[in-house]
Amino acid sequence: MSKKTLIFGYLVLLFFLHQDSWLKNDGTLVMGFLPATLAYHMAFVVAATLGWLLVVKFAWPDGLESEPASENSGEEAADS
Amino acid sequence: MTQVVIICVYLVLLIGLGVVSKRFFRGGSADFFVASRSIGPFVLFMSVFGTTMTAFAMVGSTGEAFNVGVATFGKMASSSALVHSATFFLIGLRLWSLGKRNGYMTQIELFRDRFESSGLGYLLFPILVGLIIPYLLVGLMGAGSVIGGVTRGAFPEVFASTGGAVPPWLTSLVICAVVLSYIFMGGVRSAAWANTFQTLVFMAMGVLAFVLISAKLGGFSAASEMADSAKAVRVGNITELQFFTYLFIPLSVGMFPHLFQNFLTSKSSKNFKFMLIAHPLSIMVTWIPCILIGYWATGAFMPGTETPIIPPGTSPNAVLGIMIAKLSTPVIAGLVGAGVLAAIMSSLDSQFVSVGTMFTRDIVAHSFGKDRFSDTTMVWLARGFITFIVIVTFLFTLAEPRSVFTLGIWCFSGYAALFPLVFAAIYWKRATKIGAYACVLATAICWFLLFKASGYGSNGAYTVGGMMPVVAMFATCAITLLVVSLATKAPSENTLKKFFPIS
Numbered sequence: 396m397s398k399k400t401l402i403f404g405y406l407v408l409l410f411f412l413h414q415d416s417w418l419k420n421d422g423t424l425v426m427g428f429l430p431a432t433l434a435y436h437m438a439f440v441v442a443a444t445l446g447w448l449l450v451v452k453f454a455w456p457d458g459l460e461s462e463p464a465s466e467n468s469g470e471e472a473a474d475s
Numbered sequence: 476m477t478q479v480v481i482i483c484v485y486l487v488l489l490i491g492l493g494v495v496s497k498r499f500f501r502g503g504s505a506d507f508f509v510a511s512r513s514i515g516p517f518v519l520f521m522s523v524f525g526t527t528m529t530a531f532a533m534v535g536s537t538g539e540a541f542n543v544g545v546a547t548f549g550k551m552a553s554s555s556a557l558v559h560s561a562t563f564f565l566i567g568l569r570l571w572s573l574g575k576r577n578g579y580m581t582q583i584e585l586f587r588d589r590f591e592s593s594g595l596g597y598l599l600f601p602i603l604v605g606l607i608i609p610y611l612l613v614g615l616m617g618a619g620s621v622i623g624g625v626t627r628g629a630f631p632e633v634f635a636s637t638g639g640a641v642p643p644w645l646t647s648l649v650i651c652a653v654v655l656s657y658i659f660m661g662g663v664r665s666a667a668w669a670n671t672f673q674t675l676v677f678m679a680m681g682v683l684a685f686v687l688i689s690a691k692l693g694g695f696s697a698a699s700e701m702a703d704s705a706k707a708v709r710v711g712n713i714t715e716l717q718f719f720t721y722l723f724i725p726l727s728v729g730m731f732p733h734l735f736q737n738f739l740t741s742k743s744s745k746n747f748k749f750m751l752i753a754h755p756l757s758i759m760v761t762w763i764p765c766i767l768i769g770y771w772a773t774g775a776f777m778p779g780t781e782t783p784i785i786p787p788g789t790s791p792n793a794v795l796g797i798m799i800a801k802l803s804t805p806v807i808a809g810l811v812g813a814g815v816l817a818a819i820m821s822s823l824d825s826q827f828v829s830v831g832t833m834f835t836r837d838i839v840a841h842s843f844g845k846d847r848f849s850d851t852t853m854v855w856l857a858r859g860f861i862t863f864i865v866i867v868t869f870l871f872t873l874a875e876p877r878s879v880f881t882l883g884i885w886c887f888s889g890y891a892a893l894f895p896l897v898f899a900a901i902y903w904k905r906a907t908k909i910g911a912y913a914c915v916l917a918t919a920i921c922w923f924l925l926f927k928a929s930g931y932g933s934n935g936a937y938t939v940g941g942m943m944p945v946v947a948m949f950a951t952c953a954i955t956l957l958v959v960s961l962a963t964k965a966p967s968e969n970t971l972k973k974f975f976p977i978s
Contacts, residue, residue, distance in 0.1 A: 422707045436553035443553075
């Protein structure tokens with residue numbers, strides 16, 4: 396399995412882990428002040444940041460820096 | 476009075492920033508609208524982040540946490556941490572690349588070109604601008620609420636009807652004037668610079684307010700123990716289906732006209748890398764203080780008394796302002812008030828520039844020919860249209876107030892519902908002109924009918940089959956585009972080569 400597949404798989408997994416149903420009725424205060432679901436979603440943000448860091452390092456697309464065609468090509472095509 | 480002086484000094488500083496950026500203004504419309512595509516990674520991130528975080532993120536999130544608890548962070552902020560960056564990566568990068576290659580300055584130019592239709596632009600223009608108006612309203616209403624809260628009692632004789640607070644209409648008027656002045660001086664470059672400065676200010680002031688308020692309440696633990704425990708969980712505040720379907724709403728960033736324009740200011744695609752990583756963490760730094768302040772407000776009493784800090788029946792929009800005013804000094808209230816205004820103005824400026832750009836490029840230049848008016852005239856036309864939209868929005872602020880959070884959700888839902896259009900435009904060759912027309916019309920009708928059914932946003936708990944209304948709108952857009960495109964003639968080979976050059 397390629398690095399790209401693993402990284403994008405990790406991001407898809409995060410999408411499903413966003414739904415923390417197991418904490419929906421847990422009123423525990425983590426560290427004495429953070430409600431459990433809030434602490435979980437803070438950790439989720441850190442996990443998402445890690446995912447995007449991996450994308451930037453290992454899965455950045457090529458071929459985006461192409462030269463401009465012509466400044467008004469958009470308008471010309473739409474007018475035609 | 477002290478807080479008003481601090482806020483005024485901050486506003487003067489912003490105008491000064493506009494004067495400085497004017498010295499860098501190269502005079503042409505390309506510089507006014509996309510800063511000659513010269514913006515680097517840090518300013519790009521700060522301007523995109525500052526634009527995305529508005530009154531919704533500070534005033535709205537505090538009020539919503541006060542109303543329905545800490546689930547507010549999961550339903551809008553942590554979901555955005557994942558979905559916003561995904562949208563910047565999947566949509567933003569491609570739009571930047573296509574915009575640079577083909578010289579687009581607005582979304583509509585891209586859609587007209589991709590779907591080979593001039594008329595599609597005339598259909599999209601009122602919808603995109605129409606959806607910006609509630610977004611602007613969110614900012615102006617939020618500003619009015621917070622400044623009203625932090626200045627309560629400051630002018631008992633001048634503003635007797637508001638308990639001595641600066642009235643919302645005056646706050647709206649002043650911040651519109653300040654934002655207009657600095658963007659008129661330097662266009663999108665001014666907006667990007669001001670956003671960078673203001674984003675730093677509102678993040679720092681949010682943390683400052685959080686630390687000081689928690690100290691006044693006896694520390695983090697004491698503040699949380701005082702709070703209503705029912706607001707620490709999701710059960711009873713939001714259903715699981717609602718929570719899940721909130722995930723659709725952050726897709727709106729793929730269709731925000733002002734973000735499209737922010738993307739195009741970037742010098743290089745590599746500038747997006749920093750944004751992808753910094754955006755989620757910055758969302759957390761901005762939202763967590765506000766969510767906890769809103770949560771603590773549910774049970775907080777004035778120190779040493781039995782008096783609740785938030786009186787029963789208080790508007791959720793006012794919670795942040797009241798917490799700051801009652802639990803800090805006038806100096807801190809002034810600084811935090813300026814920070815909240817920073818968050819609001821950092822969105823308003825990009826939105827103002829964006830509507831001006833769309834009007835001049837997509838309506839005036841497209842209808843009358845790009846050579847009909849000089850570059851200077853085009854910039855003045857943009858300024859005129861921006862002023863018109865600001866006046867319309869200001870008049871709306873005088874009408875019956877809505878919850879900042881609810882109004883924001885309806886606005887974002889409209890943009891998120893159109894996400895399939897931009898996704899198909901750049902990833903699906905078979906998406907056609909008639910499919911685009913049909914999906915835009917169907918989505919607009921669906922949005923309006925649901926908005927009407929919710930009492931024009933007055934019913935904040937309105938759902939469709941237990942789901943957020945955005946799901947019905949999104950499905951309408953996606954299904955209509957898919958079915959109609961497959962049933963109609965495919966785009967020309969020339970267009971496909973232009974938009975899908977590799978495959």
